[in-house]
Amino acid sequence: QKEVEQNSGPLSVPEGAIASLNCTYSDRGSQSFFWYRQYSGKSPELIMFIYSNGDKEDGRFTAQLNKASQYVSLLIRDSQPSDSATYLCAVNGISNTGKLIFGQGTTLQVKP
């Protein structure tokens, strides 16, 4: 079992729709959870982080964390073609080093 799992997609949604990206993790002691966006040929850029159970909203983005189910998700409202990218889920484990364990990423395609 991979430590962080994501569906590779592609996930295709029409412009204006809600895109829902999901991630599960295996290390129950994980403390911090991050969503990065990566455009083709570019480096990852942070979209959101979440530490506590529940929802965290930032503009069109909402991160949801359920530690009991070891599940974290990212919702993108009013999806735009510019949101088309690979979304990487990353988990900071129980080690004290801050190293991130990444999923393989989900490719999102927003169609005009």
Next chain:
Amino acid sequence: GAGVSQTPSNKVTEKGKYVELRCDPISGHTALYWYRQSLGQGPEFLIYFQGTGAADDSGLPNDRFFAVRPEGSVSTLKIQRTERGDSAVYLCASSLGRSQADTQYFGPGTRLTVL
């Protein structure tokens, strides 16, 4: 302000050669990370520095890989006797280093191709 910079942006080498990849973190960031990303995969952790010392090198795949950060700023990832399987994008990230949850900011990466 300046972000994380990495040089070179691209490196093509022959199997068996030695390469050095350089990372210049954001000024004031004490934590520095190296990751490796293969096509279609997420970044894979290699090594973490806090200041000058390697606090966690558990991700280095074998003893051909080595990294240094002698003055607590610029870091160099060194790969000896390169193999075709080393071909990937090598990403460097830095953070403030106050806590393990600090945001990591990534550089543009070095694309290494081993022929």
